[in-house]
Amino acid sequence: MKLIKTLLILSFSSIIFLTMACEDNNTEDPAPESATISGTMTFVGDWPVDGTIGISLSSNWPPQGAPAASLVLDASSDNTYTFENVAFGTYAAIAVSWLDPNDTNPATNQHIIGVYGGTAAAYFADADSITVSEDIYELTSLDFGADFGLAHPAPENATISGTITFSGDWPSAGTVYLTVDNTWYPVDAPYATRSISESDVTANAYAYSFTEVAFGTYAAISVSWLDLDDTNPATNWHIIGVYGGTAAAYFADADSITVSEDIYELTGLDFGADFGLVQP
Numbered sequence: 001m002k003l004i005k006t007l008l009i010l011s012f013s014s015i016i017f018l019t020m021a022c023e024d025n026n027t028e029d030p031a032p033e034s035a036t037i038s039g040t041m042t043f044v045g046d047w048p049v050d051g052t053i054g055i056s057l058s059s060n061w062p063p064q065g066a067p068a069a070s071l072v073l074d075a076s077s078d079n080t081y082t083f084e085n086v087a088f089g090t091y092a093a094i095a096v097s098w099l100d101p102n103d104t105n106p107a108t109n110q111h112i113i114g115v116y117g118g119t120a121a122a123y124f125a126d127a128d129s130i131t132v133s134e135d136i137y138e139l140t141s142l143d144f145g146a147d148f149g150l151a152h153p154a155p156e157n158a159t160i161s162g163t164i165t166f167s168g169d170w171p172s173a174g175t176v177y178l179t180v181d182n183t184w185y186p187v188d189a190p191y192a193t194r195s196i197s198e199s200d201v202t203a204n205a206y207a208y209s210f211t212e213v214a215f216g217t218y219a220a221i222s223v224s225w226l227d228l229d230d231t232n233p234a235t236n237w238h239i240i241g242v243y244g245g246t247a248a249a250y251f252a253d254a255d256s257i258t259v260s261e262d263i264y265e266l267t268g269l270d271f272g273a274d275f276g277l278v279q280p
Contacts, residue, residue: 035132045148061092093127114146158259168275184219241273
Protein backbone atom coordinates (compact mmCIF):
# COMPACT_ATOMS: atom_id res chain seq x y z
CA MET A 1 0.00 0.00 0.00
CA LYS A 2 2.80 2.38 0.89
CA LEU A 3 4.46 1.62 -2.46
CA ILE A 4 1.28 2.50 -4.34
CA LYS A 5 0.98 5.84 -2.50
CA THR A 6 4.58 6.64 -3.34
CA LEU A 7 4.03 5.88 -7.02
CA LEU A 8 0.87 8.01 -7.09
CA ILE A 9 2.72 10.93 -5.54
CA LEU A 10 5.55 10.63 -8.07
CA SER A 11 3.10 10.39 -10.98
CA PHE A 12 1.18 13.44 -9.75
CA SER A 13 4.42 15.41 -9.38
CA SER A 14 5.47 14.48 -12.91
CA ILE A 15 2.15 15.68 -14.29
CA ILE A 16 2.53 19.01 -12.48
CA PHE A 17 6.10 19.39 -13.77
CA LEU A 18 5.12 18.57 -17.36
CA THR A 19 2.17 20.95 -17.18
CA MET A 20 4.39 23.78 -15.94
CA ALA A 21 6.99 23.01 -18.63
CA CYS A 22 4.32 23.12 -21.34
CA GLU A 23 3.04 26.42 -20.00
CA ASP A 24 6.59 27.81 -20.11
CA ASN A 25 7.05 26.59 -23.71
CA ASN A 26 3.78 28.23 -24.78
CA THR A 27 4.93 31.68 -23.64
CA GLU A 28 5.13 33.84 -26.82
CA ASP A 29 7.75 36.47 -27.64
CA PRO A 30 6.38 40.02 -27.58
CA ALA A 31 5.09 41.25 -30.95
CA PRO A 32 7.62 43.42 -32.82
CA GLU A 33 6.92 47.15 -32.69
CA SER A 34 9.01 48.20 -35.70
CA ALA A 35 10.91 46.78 -38.64
CA THR A 36 14.42 46.61 -40.07
CA ILE A 37 15.19 47.04 -43.77
CA SER A 38 18.65 46.32 -45.18
CA GLY A 39 20.52 45.58 -48.37
CA THR A 40 23.61 46.16 -50.46
CA MET A 41 24.23 48.74 -53.16
CA THR A 42 26.45 48.26 -56.18
CA PHE A 43 27.93 51.55 -57.33
CA VAL A 44 29.02 52.21 -60.91
CA GLY A 45 31.46 54.98 -61.85
CA ASP A 46 33.60 57.34 -59.81
CA TRP A 47 32.44 58.76 -56.50
CA PRO A 48 31.65 62.50 -56.97
CA VAL A 49 34.31 64.92 -55.77
CA ASP A 50 31.67 67.19 -54.26
CA GLY A 51 28.12 67.02 -53.02
CA THR A 52 26.45 64.47 -50.75
CA ILE A 53 25.29 60.94 -51.51
CA GLY A 54 22.30 59.79 -49.47
CA ILE A 55 19.91 56.85 -49.34
CA SER A 56 16.32 57.40 -48.31
CA LEU A 57 13.15 55.47 -47.57
CA SER A 58 10.30 57.43 -49.14
CA SER A 59 6.59 57.29 -48.43
CA ASN A 60 5.80 58.86 -51.81
CA TRP A 61 7.27 58.33 -55.25
CA PRO A 62 8.34 60.51 -56.93
CA PRO A 63 9.44 61.88 -53.55
CA GLN A 64 7.38 64.61 -51.93
CA GLY A 65 8.40 66.08 -48.62
CA ALA A 66 10.86 64.61 -46.16
CA PRO A 67 11.66 60.88 -46.36
CA ALA A 68 10.58 58.43 -43.68
CA ALA A 69 14.25 57.61 -43.05
CA SER A 70 17.58 58.56 -44.56
CA LEU A 71 21.30 57.88 -44.30
CA VAL A 72 24.35 59.79 -45.59
CA LEU A 73 26.93 57.70 -47.44
CA ASP A 74 30.57 58.39 -48.27
CA ALA A 75 33.33 56.74 -50.24
CA SER A 76 34.44 54.77 -47.17
CA SER A 77 31.03 53.09 -46.81
CA ASP A 78 30.93 49.31 -47.21
CA ASN A 79 28.03 49.65 -49.68
CA THR A 80 25.51 48.25 -47.23
CA TYR A 81 22.60 50.07 -45.64
CA THR A 82 20.24 49.39 -42.73
CA PHE A 83 17.11 51.28 -41.71
CA GLU A 84 16.14 50.44 -38.14
CA ASN A 85 13.02 51.21 -36.09
CA VAL A 86 10.96 51.57 -39.26
CA ALA A 87 7.25 52.10 -38.56
CA PHE A 88 4.97 49.43 -40.01
CA GLY A 89 3.39 50.36 -43.32
CA THR A 90 4.05 50.53 -47.05
CA TYR A 91 6.83 52.68 -48.46
CA ALA A 92 6.96 53.74 -52.09
CA ALA A 93 10.69 53.46 -52.72
CA ILE A 94 14.26 53.20 -51.48
CA ALA A 95 16.42 55.61 -53.46
CA VAL A 96 20.01 56.84 -53.66
CA SER A 97 20.54 60.44 -54.73
CA TRP A 98 23.25 63.06 -55.14
CA LEU A 99 22.81 66.53 -53.62
CA ASP A 100 24.32 69.21 -55.87
CA PRO A 101 26.13 71.68 -53.58
CA ASN A 102 26.04 74.36 -56.27
CA ASP A 103 22.26 74.30 -56.57
CA THR A 104 20.36 75.93 -53.69
CA ASN A 105 16.93 75.11 -55.11
CA PRO A 106 15.51 72.09 -53.23
CA ALA A 107 13.24 71.40 -56.20
CA THR A 108 16.18 70.72 -58.50
CA ASN A 109 19.28 69.97 -56.43
CA GLN A 110 18.57 66.27 -55.74
CA HIS A 111 19.55 63.91 -58.57
CA ILE A 112 18.43 60.29 -58.31
CA ILE A 113 21.13 57.78 -59.26
CA GLY A 114 19.54 54.49 -58.18
CA VAL A 115 16.26 53.05 -56.90
CA TYR A 116 15.35 49.63 -55.50
CA GLY A 117 13.56 47.80 -58.30
CA GLY A 118 13.71 50.83 -60.60
CA THR A 119 15.55 51.48 -63.86
CA ALA A 120 17.09 54.64 -65.28
CA ALA A 121 15.49 53.85 -68.65
CA ALA A 122 12.07 54.35 -67.01
CA TYR A 123 13.32 57.41 -65.10
CA PHE A 124 12.93 55.21 -61.99
CA ALA A 125 9.14 55.39 -62.23
CA ASP A 126 9.14 51.57 -61.90
CA ALA A 127 10.43 51.58 -58.32
CA ASP A 128 9.34 48.66 -56.11
CA SER A 129 7.35 49.46 -52.97
CA ILE A 130 8.22 47.89 -49.61
CA THR A 131 5.76 46.72 -46.94
CA VAL A 132 6.66 45.92 -43.32
CA SER A 133 4.33 44.69 -40.58
CA GLU A 134 4.17 42.57 -37.42
CA ASP A 135 4.47 39.53 -39.67
CA ILE A 136 7.09 41.00 -42.03
CA TYR A 137 9.39 42.97 -39.79
CA GLU A 138 12.88 42.10 -41.07
CA LEU A 139 13.52 42.62 -44.78
CA THR A 140 17.04 41.80 -45.95
CA SER A 141 18.83 41.65 -49.31
CA LEU A 142 16.97 44.58 -50.81
CA ASP A 143 19.93 45.07 -53.13
CA PHE A 144 20.15 47.47 -56.07
CA GLY A 145 22.60 49.53 -58.13
CA ALA A 146 23.42 53.23 -58.33
CA ASP A 147 25.17 54.91 -61.25
CA PHE A 148 27.39 57.90 -60.46
CA GLY A 149 27.19 58.78 -64.14
CA LEU A 150 23.70 60.07 -63.31
CA ALA A 151 24.99 62.28 -60.51
CA HIS A 152 25.31 65.30 -62.77
CA PRO A 153 22.31 66.43 -64.78
CA ALA A 154 22.46 66.12 -68.54
CA PRO A 155 24.11 69.19 -70.09
CA GLU A 156 21.81 71.62 -71.85
CA ASN A 157 24.46 73.22 -74.04
CA ALA A 158 28.13 73.01 -74.93
CA THR A 159 31.44 74.83 -74.69
CA ILE A 160 33.90 75.18 -77.55
CA SER A 161 37.42 76.46 -76.90
CA GLY A 162 40.90 76.60 -78.32
CA THR A 163 43.82 78.85 -79.21
CA ILE A 164 44.44 80.87 -82.36
CA THR A 165 48.04 81.61 -83.26
CA PHE A 166 48.44 84.72 -85.41
CA SER A 167 51.29 85.31 -87.84
CA GLY A 168 52.24 88.55 -89.58
CA ASP A 169 51.63 92.13 -88.58
CA TRP A 170 48.35 93.19 -87.05
CA PRO A 171 46.44 95.42 -89.51
CA SER A 172 46.43 99.14 -88.76
CA ALA A 173 42.78 99.39 -89.78
CA GLY A 174 39.75 97.16 -90.05
CA THR A 175 38.36 94.63 -87.58
CA VAL A 176 39.28 91.01 -86.90
CA TYR A 177 36.40 88.65 -86.16
CA LEU A 178 36.15 85.09 -84.84
CA THR A 179 32.99 83.25 -85.87
CA VAL A 180 31.26 79.91 -85.44
CA ASP A 181 29.71 79.38 -88.86
CA ASN A 182 26.47 77.62 -89.73
CA THR A 183 27.53 77.12 -93.35
CA TRP A 184 30.82 76.97 -95.19
CA TYR A 185 31.68 78.95 -97.12
CA PRO A 186 29.64 81.40 -95.07
CA VAL A 187 26.49 82.46 -96.87
CA ASP A 188 24.46 83.64 -93.90
CA ALA A 189 24.96 85.14 -90.47
CA PRO A 190 27.26 83.11 -88.22
CA TYR A 191 25.91 81.26 -85.19
CA ALA A 192 28.25 83.20 -82.89
CA THR A 193 30.78 85.96 -83.40
CA ARG A 194 33.17 88.20 -81.51
CA SER A 195 35.78 90.75 -82.39
CA ILE A 196 39.45 90.34 -81.51
CA SER A 197 41.68 93.30 -80.85
CA GLU A 198 45.46 93.33 -80.78
CA SER A 199 45.36 93.89 -77.01
CA ASP A 200 43.58 90.53 -76.60
CA VAL A 201 46.57 88.69 -78.05
CA THR A 202 49.55 87.53 -75.98
CA ALA A 203 52.70 86.30 -77.72
CA ASN A 204 50.72 86.02 -80.97
CA ALA A 205 48.19 83.68 -79.29
CA TYR A 206 44.53 84.27 -78.52
CA ALA A 207 42.62 81.85 -76.28
CA TYR A 208 38.94 81.71 -77.16
CA SER A 209 35.90 80.07 -75.65
CA PHE A 210 32.28 79.98 -76.77
CA THR A 211 29.90 78.95 -73.99
CA GLU A 212 26.22 77.97 -74.00
CA VAL A 213 26.52 76.70 -77.56
CA ALA A 214 23.34 74.97 -78.75
CA PHE A 215 23.73 71.29 -79.59
CA GLY A 216 24.20 70.64 -83.30
CA THR A 217 26.75 70.62 -86.09
CA TYR A 218 28.60 73.75 -87.17
CA ALA A 219 30.36 73.99 -90.49
CA ALA A 220 33.47 75.89 -89.38
CA ILE A 221 35.25 78.14 -86.90
CA SER A 222 36.97 80.94 -88.76
CA VAL A 223 38.90 84.16 -88.36
CA SER A 224 38.31 86.99 -90.84
CA TRP A 225 39.38 90.58 -91.35
CA LEU A 226 36.75 93.17 -92.23
CA ASP A 227 38.07 95.86 -94.55
CA LEU A 228 36.33 99.03 -93.42
CA ASP A 229 37.39 100.83 -96.59
CA ASP A 230 35.35 98.39 -98.66
CA THR A 231 31.60 98.93 -98.34
CA ASN A 232 30.69 95.94 -100.50
CA PRO A 233 29.66 93.04 -98.17
CA ALA A 234 30.44 90.62 -100.97
CA THR A 235 34.13 91.55 -100.98
CA ASN A 236 35.02 93.24 -97.70
CA TRP A 237 35.42 90.01 -95.65
CA HIS A 238 38.78 88.28 -95.95
CA ILE A 239 39.29 84.85 -94.36
CA ILE A 240 42.70 84.50 -92.70
CA GLY A 241 42.32 81.25 -90.76
CA VAL A 242 39.93 78.32 -90.30
CA TYR A 243 39.90 75.41 -87.87
CA GLY A 244 41.08 72.37 -89.80
CA GLY A 245 41.38 74.32 -93.06
CA THR A 246 44.38 75.36 -95.15
CA ALA A 247 44.98 78.45 -97.23
CA ALA A 248 46.26 76.26 -100.06
CA ALA A 249 42.76 74.79 -100.36
CA TYR A 250 41.18 78.22 -99.96
CA PHE A 251 39.95 76.88 -96.62
CA ALA A 252 37.45 74.60 -98.35
CA ASP A 253 38.80 71.78 -96.16
CA ALA A 254 37.47 73.30 -92.95
CA ASP A 255 36.55 70.83 -90.21
CA SER A 256 32.98 70.83 -88.97
CA ILE A 257 32.22 70.69 -85.23
CA THR A 258 29.47 68.67 -83.57
CA VAL A 259 28.32 69.13 -79.99
CA SER A 260 25.67 67.12 -78.14
CA GLU A 261 24.68 65.81 -74.71
CA ASP A 262 27.48 63.28 -75.05
CA ILE A 263 30.01 65.71 -76.57
CA TYR A 264 29.44 68.96 -74.73
CA GLU A 265 32.93 70.23 -74.00
CA LEU A 266 35.27 70.56 -76.97
CA THR A 267 38.71 71.87 -76.08
CA GLY A 268 41.95 72.20 -77.99
CA LEU A 269 40.33 73.40 -81.20
CA ASP A 270 43.53 75.25 -82.13
CA PHE A 271 44.43 76.77 -85.49
CA GLY A 272 46.40 79.56 -87.08
CA ALA A 273 45.48 82.84 -88.75
CA ASP A 274 47.79 84.59 -91.23
CA PHE A 275 47.61 88.37 -91.63
CA GLY A 276 49.61 87.93 -94.83
CA LEU A 277 46.25 86.92 -96.37
CA VAL A 278 44.56 90.17 -95.40
CA GLN A 279 45.02 91.85 -98.76
CA PRO A 280 42.92 90.36 -101.54
